Amino acid sequence: xxxxxxxxxxxxxxxxxxxxxxxxxxxxxxxxxxxxxxxxxxxxxxxxxxxxxxxxxxxxxxxxxxxxxxxxxxxxxxxxxxxxxxxxxxxxxxxxxxxxxxxxxxxxxxxxxx
Amino acid sequence: xxxxxxxxxxxxxxxxxxxxxxxxxxxxxxxxxxxxxxxxxxxxxxxxxxxxxxxxxxxxxxxxxxxxxxxxxxxxxxxxxxxxxxxxxxxxxxxxxxxxxxxxxxxxxxx
Numbered sequence: 001x002x003x004x005x006x007x008x009x010x011x012x013x014x015x016x017x018x019x020x021x022x023x024x025x026x027x028x029x030x031x032x033x034x035x036x037x038x039x040x041x042x043x044x045x046x047x048x049x050x051x052x053x054x055x056x057x058x059x060x061x062x063x064x065x066x067x068x069x070x071x072x073x074x075x076x077x078x079x080x081x082x083x084x085x086x087x088x089x090x091x092x093x094x095x096x097x098x099x100x101x102x103x104x105x106x107x108x109x110x111x112x113x114x
Numbered sequence: 115x116x117x118x119x120x121x122x123x124x125x126x127x128x129x130x131x132x133x134x135x136x137x138x139x140x141x142x143x144x145x146x147x148x149x150x151x152x153x154x155x156x157x158x159x160x161x162x163x164x165x166x167x168x169x170x171x172x173x174x175x176x177x178x179x180x181x182x183x184x185x186x187x188x189x190x191x192x193x194x195x196x197x198x199x200x201x202x203x204x205x206x207x208x209x210x211x212x213x214x215x216x217x218x219x220x221x222x223x224x225x
Contacts (some may be wrong), residue, residue, distance in 0.1 A: 004157070031211060042203065042217040043158075050211055058212070090157055102148065103213060105157030 003027075004106035006091050012112045019078040021109050023091030030096040032074035033103065034058075034066060037088040049074055051097070081113045116141045120216035127194055128224050135189040135219045137178075137204035145206040147171075147180055147187040148213070152201040161189075161202070174194045199223045 007022035025032065031050050035043040035058075045058030047066040055066050063085060067075045074093075078085055088110050092103040121136040135224065146165045150158040162171030167182035176191045187204060204216040 038123045040217060043215040045212060048211055050172040056211065073156075101207075102163065103158075105159065107155070 004091055004093055004104050006089075006106040006109050008109050009107060010110050010112075012114065013081050014114055015079075015082060017078075017081050017113075019081050019111065021076040021078075021089055021091075023074045023076070023093075023106055023112070024072055025074075025091075025093040025104070026072065027093060027104065028071065029093035029104070030071075031094045032068065033092040033094075034064075034074065035092065036060070037090055037091045037108070040062075043090065046076065071101045081111075083113050085111065086113045087111060116145070116206060116208060116214050118204050118206055118214050118216040120202075122218055123218070123220040124222055125219060126222045126224065129196055131223075133189070133191040133194045133198075133221070135202055135204075135221070137187045137207050137216060139185050139187065139188065139204075141185075141206055141208060143208040145208045147178070148205040149176070149178055149189050150203040150205060150209065150215075152203065152218070153206075154167075154200070158203060169214045179223070194221070194223045196223045196225050 004025045021034040033048040034046040049055045065077045090108045091106040096101045097100040122194045147163045148163045149161040151161045155224045162173040163170040164180035170179045178189045201218045201220045207213045
């Protein structure tokens with residue numbers, strides 16, 4: 001069974017902390033994505049990666065960075081967490097570009113910044 | 115730019131009622147269209163898809179037809195169940211790296 005796993009389901013951090021969210025996929029997918037999901041706003045793309053060590057900004061990259069050192073792992077980093085980054089974070093993966101493949105999602109990490 | 119507009123929720127139905135969730139899109143190319151579903155406490159999963167005009171995607175009793183003339187991809191189900199309660203997302207992909215998602219429509223089905 002295909003799988004995308006995220007390191008935590010729930011996370012509570014303090015303002016100013018550095019936060020790492022980890023995502024691992026076991027499908028050998030080229031592409032990986034980080035979204036945040038907020039009520040009424042749907043999914044907004046933060047960053048994506050189409051290959052190891054490659055990354056591209058999405059629609060809302062400010063305040064975030066990412067790392068992809070291995071094909072199966074994609075990390076989202078909040079350099080200095082702020083309360084407006086309280087949200088649900090979803091990781092996804094898919095096969096390579098050129099053809100619209102479906103995305104496979106992890107269960108999400110609900111992050112609260114206090 | 116490309117965009118997806120879907121009906122606002124929540125939608126509340128009784129069990130066995132007919133469901134329609136409207137979705138329209140704007141795209142410069144020839145997108146593939148998707149419906150994803152998010153059950154409580156879970157990530158999104160693909161429900162169905164259609165890759166070209168007049169294609170019909172179907173799964174678990176849900177259907178949607180890719181209508182190029184009306185730029186629509188409405189989701190329908192003839193008889194909903196309590197277990198269909200979830201958030202439904204319409205999405206498009208033109209073959210690049212980015213999938214454009216709608217805002218989501220929450221469905222509640224009452225027994």
